[in-house]
Amino acid sequence: xxxxxxxxxLSPTMEEGTLAKWTVKVGDTVSSGDVIAEIETDKATMEVxxxxxxxxxxxxxxxxxxGVKVNAPIAILLEDGEDESAMEAAPAAAPAAAPxxxxxxxxxxxxxxxxxAATGAAVASDPEVPAGTSMVEITVRDALxxxxxxEMRRDDTVFVMGEEVAEYQGAYKVTxxxxxxxxxxxxxxxxxTEHGFAGLGVGAAFGGxxxxxxxxxxxxxxxxxxxxxxxxxxxxxxxxxxxxxxxxFRGPNGAASRVGAQHSQDYSSWYGxxxxxxxxxxxxxxxxxxxxxxAIRDPNPVVFLEHELMYGTSFDIPDxxxxxxxxxxAKVRRExxxxxxxxxxxMVGFALDAADQLAEQGISAEVIDLRTIRPLDTDTVIExxxxxxxxxxxxxxxxxxxxxxxxxxxVVAEAFDYLDAPPARVFQKDVPLPYAANLEAxxxxxxxxxxxxxxxxxxxx
Amino acid sequence: xxxxxxxxxxxxxxxxxxxVTKDQMLDWYRDMLLIRRFEEKAGQLYxxxxxxxxxxxxxxxxxxxxGVQGALEExxxxxxGYRDHGHMLAAGMEADGVMAELTGRIGGYSKGKGGxxxxxxxxxxxxxxxxxxxxxxxxxAGLAFADKYKENGKISATYFGDGAANQGQVYETFNMAxxxxxxxxxxIENNQYAMxxxxxxxxxxxxxxxRGISFGIxxxxxxxMDVVAVYEAAKKAADQARxxxxxxxxxxxxxxxxxxxxxxxxxxxxxxxVNSYRDHHDPIDxxxxxxxxxxxxxxxxxxxxxxEAKTIAAASADFAQESPEPDPSELWTDVLVEx
Numbered sequence: 001x002x003x004x005x006x007x008x009x010l011s012p013t014m015e016e017g018t019l020a021k022w023t024v025k026v027g028d029t030v031s032s033g034d035v036i037a038e039i040e041t042d043k044a045t046m047e048v049x050x051x052x053x054x055x056x057x058x059x060x061x062x063x064x065x066x067g068v069k070v071n072a073p074i075a076i077l078l079e080d081g082e083d084e085s086a087m088e089a090a091p092a093a094a095p096a097a098a099p100x101x102x103x104x105x106x107x108x109x110x111x112x113x114x115x116x117a118a119t120g121a122a123v124a125s126d127p128e129v130p131a132g133t134s135m136v137e138i139t140v141r142d143a144l145x146x147x148x149x150x151e152m153r154r155d156d157t158v159f160v161m162g163e164e165v166a167e168y169q170g171a172y173k174v175t176x177x178x179x180x181x182x183x184x185x186x187x188x189x190x191x192x193t194e195h196g197f198a199g200l201g202v203g204a205a206f207g208g209x210x211x212x213x214x215x216x217x218x219x220x221x222x223x224x225x226x227x228x229x230x231x232x233x234x235x236x237x238x239x240x241x242x243x244x245x246x247x248x249f250r251g252p253n254g255a256a257s258r259v260g261a262q263h264s265q266d267y268s269s270w271y272g273x274x275x276x277x278x279x280x281x282x283x284x285x286x287x288x289x290x291x292x293x294x295a296i297r298d299p300n301p302v303v304f305l306e307h308e309l310m311y312g313t314s315f316d317i318p319d320x321x322x323x324x325x326x327x328x329x330a331k332v333r334r335e336x337x338x339x340x341x342x343x344x345x346x347m348v349g350f351a352l353d354a355a356d357q358l359a360e361q362g363i364s365a366e367v368i369d370l371r372t373i374r375p376l377d378t379d380t381v382i383e384x385x386x387x388x389x390x391x392x393x394x395x396x397x398x399x400x401x402x403x404x405x406x407x408x409x410x411v412v413a414e415a416f417d418y419l420d421a422p423p424a425r426v427f428q429k430d431v432p433l434p435y436a437a438n439l440e441a442x443x444x445x446x447x448x449x450x451x452x453x454x455x456x457x458x459x460x461x
Numbered sequence: 462x463x464x465x466x467x468x469x470x471x472x473x474x475x476x477x478x479x480x481v482t483k484d485q486m487l488d489w490y491r492d493m494l495l496i497r498r499f500e501e502k503a504g505q506l507y508x509x510x511x512x513x514x515x516x517x518x519x520x521x522x523x524x525x526x527x528g529v530q531g532a533l534e535e536x537x538x539x540x541x542g543y544r545d546h547g548h549m550l551a552a553g554m555e556a557d558g559v560m561a562e563l564t565g566r567i568g569g570y571s572k573g574k575g576g577x578x579x580x581x582x583x584x585x586x587x588x589x590x591x592x593x594x595x596x597x598x599x600x601x602a603g604l605a606f607a608d609k610y611k612e613n614g615k616i617s618a619t620y621f622g623d624g625a626a627n628q629g630q631v632y633e634t635f636n637m638a639x640x641x642x643x644x645x646x647x648x649i650e651n652n653q654y655a656m657x658x659x660x661x662x663x664x665x666x667x668x669x670x671x672r673g674i675s676f677g678i679x680x681x682x683x684x685x686m687d688v689v690a691v692y693e694a695a696k697k698a699a700d701q702a703r704x705x706x707x708x709x710x711x712x713x714x715x716x717x718x719x720x721x722x723x724x725x726x727x728x729x730x731x732x733x734x735v736n737s738y739r740d741h742h743d744p745i746d747x748x749x750x751x752x753x754x755x756x757x758x759x760x761x762x763x764x765x766x767x768x769e770a771k772t773i774a775a776a777s778a779d780f781a782q783e784s785p786e787p788d789p790s791e792l793w794t795d796v797l798v799e800x
Contacts, residue, residue: 008508196633203603
């Protein structure tokens with residue numbers, strides 16, 4: 001059966017072109033890959049190659065003809081043993097589909113929900129702490145260490161890798177004594193090679209392991225961010241659900257002290273932007289331990305943002321075996337009736353201090369510890385605002401496109417009628433973090449900034 | 462552990478006694494034909510507007526994946542960049558599922574959500590299909606890390622191109638792969654052009670098999686148009702990796718006949734250059750000559766193989782157009798693993 005050669009599209013946007021030149025004539029034998037013509041568009045000239053073997057039976061378009069539509073027949077190819085009579089017998093036996101059979105665009109996009117749909121099922125609550133449970137005082141550092149050790153005992157596919165995690169015992173001693181207990185197969189010192197070991201960790205996760213990848217700080221993860229986003233977060237979707245990536249990227253995030261701009265940045269909103277990731281930023285030791293254990297068990301990639309300045313802080317933690325805190329659930333750290341303050345990580349401490357000060361001035365503040373940045377527990381925030389009618393969103397990072405901007409936007413969209421004042425935000429000054437002690441202090445947000453913002457939204461300033 | 466240059470020459474090897482069996486050779490011939498006919502069909506569908514976006518064809522490079530796959534065992538992993546259709550077919554993935562992914566339909570390996578550059582099959586141990594140049598290299602080493610950790614005796618075949626060979630993460634990976642003696646084959650498909658930039662214009666050291674020297678990784682240059690040479694080199698390298706001696710670099714000298722992607726007019730090279738490869742170094746023609754010389758099949762049988770490949774490719778094109786688009790509800794699935 002003769003084969004019609006159609007005018008090809010050089011690009012997805014091409015609709016027509018000029019047949020500049022035929023490089024074959026009737027009677028020529030062509031095989032797949034032979035150039036048969038040159039076509040031109042306003043952007044490029046390209047050669048058209050034959051994709052079938054045969055003898056050129058007829059050229060349907062004159063050399064130099066302009067405006068030849070994509071998918072219009074331009075020549076007829078005779079197969080082995082056919083002669084010209086075959087062309088009359090079976091004219092339009094196009095190889096595949098008619099020109100107008102290009103796939104229709106997907107039906108109109110479904111209305112996109114404002115908040116991510118992937119938050120899905122209801123999130124479990126914090127574990128019950130039975131009456132009479134004793135409390136143990138522990139630093140955030142050791143709580144994180146215990147979380148890893150417990151999960152490594154429970155599941156031998158869990159391993160830790162990163163710079164100085166093994167023999168040095170961790171740059172911030174978060175992996176202290178893990179090497180002694182689990183050996184160098186499961187506590188792996190890497191070279192200083194963030195891009196490489198983040199990608200290697202993703203591959204290990206695809207290969208069936210559960211890596212806990214430590215970045216000495218999240219500032220250095222900038223070298224590896226392609227693997228967190230393009231490789232870890234997106235591959236499940238791009239594979240139609242085949243390629244789960246159970247990996248935890250963890251390490252200190254945010255401003256340390258007097259280390260300058262390159263070592264002081266809060267990445268919450270960066271990672272919080274990306275579907276396919278979970279992003280956790282705990283404040284106290286109980287959450288650090290319970291959320292890290294949950295992160296290691298989670299079948300998804302989790303970015304776990306710790307705070308260097310919190311590592312040495314001690315908190316009471318319930319003495320309960322297998323303490324797990326669910327990802328995706330904010331915690332009301334202090335109840336109040338006049339204003340809602342949201343915060344995460346170290347800022348929670350400032351928010352609680354601010355609430356103390358405000359209480360002395362007769363203002364009752366409710367403090368919500370977000371704990372998880374993605375999925376964001378909007379429900380808890382909205383419920384609170386419906387009660388207090390005012391909100392201050394506090395974060396350590398920059399304001400533009402920040403976590404507080406997102407929360408304020410959701411509150412306006414979902415609880416507009418409940419607001420008695422525009423949402424207020426507290427964030428770092430819009431400059432790289434300076435080194436000089438006075439400038440650094442001016443740049444970073446703290447308790448006073450939160451108190452001031454509360455006074456603005458309560459019109460008590 | 463200096464790098465060695467193989468003495469593999471091109472078609473002269475034909476006369477020598479073949480180290481492979483008739484069955485292997487005929488299988489490879491059919492596999493290469495399937496890739497060629499599939500890619501031609503994909504190019505055709507692209508030209509008709511059924512495939513959109515980026516579409517990087519593998520025509521000309523077929524001997525590389527087919528020869529390497531011949532040296533792999535069940536359970537070994539394969540990972541590559543965006544010119545990936547050939548790798549998937551060689552790994553045993555169905556032409557229908559690959560073509561339907563190209564047309565963005567529910568019958569595709571990623572339910573239409575990945576496209577040409579992003580397809581996977583856990584069942585066939587094919588780990589993509591990666592669109593960021595070089596990103597598959599540490600991921601491939603990570604698969605090998607998992608193999609070593611699990612002590613399962615498997616290896617990872619990690620492919621990348623001459624363009625990716627200049628990415629920093631490749632060298633970060635070489636370092637860790639040798640430091641920890643990971644069971645990984647680094648297969649550099651040197652088709653001589655990174656998009657429009659020739660190796661000579663992009664690389665200070667154009668012998669890419671030497672790129673592992675400073676890490677202590679042995680490397681070898683291979684005639685990537687000769688499926689037997691590819692198989693022999695890959696078998697040796699795979700045996701070494703599997704035995705715990707660590708990574709191996711194979712630089713496959715190959716050539717792509719088509720542009721970088723469908724919309725590339727390929728003005729950076731001459732038609733004569735393309736034709737000289739097609740006419741004198743075509744991997745399928747070379748295999749055909751070997752088969753006929755050895756008397757393993759006659760012309761008619763080989764013609765039958767071609768017909769068979771064309772039939773599969775044509776059927777995959779039909780399937781890819783008949784398979785429905787993904788249901789709109791698929792927009793929201795597979796973002797996270799639930800539960």
